[in-house]
Amino acid sequence: MPNGEIQKLIITEETAKIRPYAVAAVLRNIKFTKDRYDSFIELQEKLHQNICRKRALVAIGTHDLDTLSGPFTYTAKRPSDIKFKPLNKTKEYTACELMNIYKTDNHLKHYLHIIENKPLYPVIYDSNGVVLSMPPIINGNHTKITVNTRNVFIECTGTDFTKAKIVLDIIVTMFSEYCENQFTVEAAEVVFPNGKSSTFPELAYRKEMVRADLINKKVGIRETPENIAKLLTRMYLKSEVIGDGNQIEIEIPPTRADVIHACDIVEDAAIAYGYNNIQMALPKTYTIANQFPLNKLTELLRYDMAAAGFTEALTFALCSQEDIADKLGLDISATNAVHISNPKTAEFQVARTTLLPGLLKTIAANRKMPLPLKLFEISDIVIKDSSRDVGARNYRHLCAVYYNKNPGFEIIHGLLDRIMQLLDVPPGEKKRGYVIKASEGPAFFPGRCAEVFARGQSIGKLGVLHPDVITKFELNMPCSTLEINIEPFL
Amino acid sequence: MSPVWPGVGEGKGELFWTHWTEVLTLKTYWVSKGSAFSTSISKQEAELSPEMISSGSWRDRPFKSYNFSAHGILPDSGHLHPLLKVRTQFRQIFLEMGFTEMPTDNFIESSFWNFDALFQPQQHPARDQHDTFFLKDPAEALQLPTDYVHRVKRVHSHGGYGSQGYKYNWKLDEARKNLLRTHTTAASARALYRLAQKKPFTPAKYFSIDRVFRNETLDATHLAEFHQIEGVVADHGLTLGHLMGVLREFFTKLGITQLRFKPAYNPYTEPSMEVFSYHQGLKKWVEVGNSGLFRPEMLLPMGLPENVSVIAWGLSLERPTMIKYNINNIRELVGHKVNLQMVYDSPLCRLDAEQGSPQTQETT
Numbered sequence: 001m002p003n004g005e006i007q008k009l010i011i012t013e014e015t016a017k018i019r020p021y022a023v024a025a026v027l028r029n030i031k032f033t034k035d036r037y038d039s040f041i042e043l044q045e046k047l048h049q050n051i052c053r054k055r056a057l058v059a060i061g062t063h064d065l066d067t068l069s070g071p072f073t074y075t076a077k078r079p080s081d082i083k084f085k086p087l088n089k090t091k092e093y094t095a096c097e098l099m100n101i102y103k104t105d106n107h108l109k110h111y112l113h114i115i116e117n118k119p120l121y122p123v124i125y126d127s128n129g130v131v132l133s134m135p136p137i138i139n140g141n142h143t144k145i146t147v148n149t150r151n152v153f154i155e156c157t158g159t160d161f162t163k164a165k166i167v168l169d170i171i172v173t174m175f176s177e178y179c180e181n182q183f184t185v186e187a188a189e190v191v192f193p194n195g196k197s198s199t200f201p202e203l204a205y206r207k208e209m210v211r212a213d214l215i216n217k218k219v220g221i222r223e224t225p226e227n228i229a230k231l232l233t234r235m236y237l238k239s240e241v242i243g244d245g246n247q248i249e250i251e252i253p254p255t256r257a258d259v260i261h262a263c264d265i266v267e268d269a270a271i272a273y274g275y276n277n278i279q280m281a282l283p284k285t286y287t288i289a290n291q292f293p294l295n296k297l298t299e300l301l302r303y304d305m306a307a308a309g310f311t312e313a314l315t316f317a318l319c320s321q322e323d324i325a326d327k328l329g330l331d332i333s334a335t336n337a338v339h340i341s342n343p344k345t346a347e348f349q350v351a352r353t354t355l356l357p358g359l360l361k362t363i364a365a366n367r368k369m370p371l372p373l374k375l376f377e378i379s380d381i382v383i384k385d386s387s388r389d390v391g392a393r394n395y396r397h398l399c400a401v402y403y404n405k406n407p408g409f410e411i412i413h414g415l416l417d418r419i420m421q422l423l424d425v426p427p428g429e430k431k432r433g434y435v436i437k438a439s440e441g442p443a444f445f446p447g448r449c450a451e452v453f454a455r456g457q458s459i460g461k462l463g464v465l466h467p468d469v470i471t472k473f474e475l476n477m478p479c480s481t482l483e484i485n486i487e488p489f490l
Numbered sequence: 491m492s493p494v495w496p497g498v499g500e501g502k503g504e505l506f507w508t509h510w511t512e513v514l515t516l517k518t519y520w521v522s523k524g525s526a527f528s529t530s531i532s533k534q535e536a537e538l539s540p541e542m543i544s545s546g547s548w549r550d551r552p553f554k555s556y557n558f559s560a561h562g563i564l565p566d567s568g569h570l571h572p573l574l575k576v577r578t579q580f581r582q583i584f585l586e587m588g589f590t591e592m593p594t595d596n597f598i599e600s601s602f603w604n605f606d607a608l609f610q611p612q613q614h615p616a617r618d619q620h621d622t623f624f625l626k627d628p629a630e631a632l633q634l635p636t637d638y639v640h641r642v643k644r645v646h647s648h649g650g651y652g653s654q655g656y657k658y659n660w661k662l663d664e665a666r667k668n669l670l671r672t673h674t675t676a677a678s679a680r681a682l683y684r685l686a687q688k689k690p691f692t693p694a695k696y697f698s699i700d701r702v703f704r705n706e707t708l709d710a711t712h713l714a715e716f717h718q719i720e721g722v723v724a725d726h727g728l729t730l731g732h733l734m735g736v737l738r739e740f741f742t743k744l745g746i747t748q749l750r751f752k753p754a755y756n757p758y759t760e761p762s763m764e765v766f767s768y769h770q771g772l773k774k775w776v777e778v779g780n781s782g783l784f785r786p787e788m789l790l791p792m793g794l795p796e797n798v799s800v801i802a803w804g805l806s807l808e809r810p811t812m813i814k815y816n817i818n819n820i821r822e823l824v825g826h827k828v829n830l831q832m833v834y835d836s837p838l839c840r841l842d843a844e845q846g847s848p849q850t851q852e853t854t
Binding site: 050053054056057160162163206217218219220221260261262263264266267270271275276278279280281282283284285286287288289290291292294295299302303305306307308309310311312313314315316317318338339340341342343344348351358361362364365366369373374376380382384386388389390391392393394396 | 566567568569570571573574578581584585587588589590591592593594595596597598599600613614615623624625626627628629630631632633634649651652653654655656657658668670693694695701703705714715723725727728729730731732734735736738739750751752753760761762763783785786787799801823824825826827828829830831833834
């Protein structure tokens with residue numbers, strides 16, 4: 001430990017509720033050039049974006065140690081009690097003021113939510129009360145690092161202790177090269193609220209033992225254990241053959257926190273070998289294929305729907321509440337629909353409970369096409385269902401619309417008759433048969449709606465659409481429709 | 491005004507103006523008998539009629555000649571949607587290769603099956619509100635397989651099964667959160683879990699093609715909903731070489747024979763590979779799919795035997811369709827803003843036939 005005592009970071013118990021973990025280390029006598037400096041900043045940003053999960057898990061603060069005097073204190077205070085001059089600003093602000101100022105900062109506004117509504121904000125002070133940073137938002141201007149900085153104090157605070165340690169390891173291993181005493185890092189001591197302390201960075205090396213034949217078997221190659229050890233060493237996983245000649249001992253450095261299982265080592269061996277050098281082979285797996293019955297039925301019906309003169313549409317499963325309720329004369333609570341939280345636009349409020357809105361919107365977008373327009377879709381709708389493990393299920397519906405100068409009820413009815421004929425469902429009230437009975441519904445023109453019963457259950461409705469529905473979907477011609485559930489016919 | 495005699499080509503207008511001369515036009519015709527000369531009047535026939543056939547009068551009638559360069563009348567037919575025509579072909583390819591279709595008829599999934607069972611950590615950015623559609627109602631899954639959930643919790647937080655784990659606090663509440671599935675790999679996880687419960691283990695080949703949902707930024711080639719194609723093989727001793735072999739057979743059936751593989755990263759596969767093919771038209775290698783071996787941390791807690799490997803690959807349905815049918819904006823293909831004329835006119839989907847797009851024809 002050169003130049004006197006080890007730096008100390010004391011964590012107080014107030015941080016427990018907001019951002020409990022912190023680790024620290026020092027890079028001594030570092031020589032920055034413009035490139036190295038830019039790279040240093042860029043590394044922190046990259047780490048923030050991925051492993052730190054946009055600063056929520058870990059935030060990194062780097063400071064010019066020569067402007068500070070330890071020991072350092074990591075605590076949490078009320079926003080109004082925190083006042084300092086933040087990075088690149090000319091005067092002091094309280095934390096409350098800073099939250100407001102950064103609302104319009106394109107870079108920092110995304111991180112405010114991490115601490116915004118909490119009673120206490122995290123903050124790090126030195127022994128003279130100088131603010132190092134208010135994680136995860138912004139550092140103090142006082143400790144700003146420049147190309148001339150010689151000694152860097154690094155602190156990582158966060159809500160995931162493992163990630164904080166990993167991040168610290170990565171920064172120091174990547175930049176210790178530029179220290180006067182190359183590849184050395186100066187430890188810092190962290191004192192936890194319970195009085196215990198540890199030094200960081202951990203820089204743990206791990207040894208993993210893998211059988212050479214496992215690597216050969218998983219990749220599909222036939223290399224000797226010595227060759228495999230060479231391949232891995234080329235990937236910076238220092239390896240050597242030990243024991244009976246079949247085991248390889250691999251040293252996993254702290255920079256490879258991604259290696260957590262032998263399969264990660266297998267991948268590195270394969271990459272070193274060269275994916276495109278591996279011999280292709282076909283598995284000897286003998287299987288008889290089966291179609292999913294519902295999809296098999298759907299495929300058969302699709303062809304005959306087109307043969308009947310109808311054109312297939314493919315519409316969105318997500319839509320607005322209006323589409324499946326108001327525009328069809330229903331209240332949303334009666335639809336038993338699945339609702340999406342925080343939709344960005346109205347188009348993603350609910351999952352569709354009927355295929356009809358999608359088809360009507362397709363007609364509206366193709367107004368210029370010659371009449372009649374005859375569309376169909378056989379696809380899934382979604383309904384809440386507490387008997388399912390997730391609380392909702394899909395139903396496979398078949399929906400057809402006929403849009404023309406006349407409603408064409410007899411055509412839609414004829415289509416239903418044809419579908420039943422194809423499904424081998426005879427007309428009549430008999431058990432296996434189908435029948436339609438006069439019915440009504442808010443989406444239908446009074447007196448021109450019927451319910452379809454088949455195999456003993458109601459499977460859907462057909463009828464002439466109510467003019468209100470037609471106008472709400474921005475259409476102006478009469479329209480008749482059929483929508484049934486095809487699952488009873490499996 | 492002095493009268494001017496018109497010379498050849500001089501404006502006869504001048505003469506008219508003086509009203510001194512008037513121009514008379516004399517037209518002469520030479521008329522002679524043509525080959526169809528007859529003293530009785532008969533109309534040229536357009537078509538043969540039943541009456542002509544039975545009476546034989548067609549022999550004496552002249553018929554107007556056909557204009558073979560005009561179009562016929564298109565039959566009054568229905569049409570299938572181009573994307574679904576492509577889906578039919580992919581289904582066919584998988585069935586020809588002996589793959590069984592998995593059930594995927596659930597758009598709603600729990601975070602457990604969509605992420606946790608796949609060893610995707612709870613702090614992973616993909617589990618953000620920004621990328622995934624979470625549900626308000628029903629907000630949470632009602633049931634999860636208890637014992638399996640414990641094993642998954644352990645491997646995430648402590649490791650085991652030969653893994654260090656992620657070493658974080660795994661929360662059941664997070665796993666219960668319902669969402670619109672972000673990939674059909676969730677359905678593959680369910681299928682593999684079911685397979686693992688059957689003892690003794692029998693090898694299997696599965697596939698699925700169905701809708702998935704992502705809460706991402708939308709543009710000309712990205713929508714919130716699209717279709718994912720996924721293939722899975724579970725057997726003893728499968729290798730990366732076998733994955734490449736299966737991919738070669740699969741893509742050959744699509745008419746793609748030149749393949750190259752590049753290392754990639756997925757949270758649930760290791761090793762992982764991106765698959766590239768050479769596009770003749772664009773004269774460059776383009777990505778055609780993603781693949782890998784599922785991680786042991788995903789397979790072992792399910793109860794699959796240790797020497798069983800599971801290889802898997804996936805691609806989107808929309809991309810090859812847009813290339814095949816030369817469509818630039820995905821909204822013209824999927825959704826209500828579809829161009830119906832395009833649906834009426836789209837040809838058969840023959841994936842292994844020569845690329846018919848003008849692009850490729852120009853540059854070859």
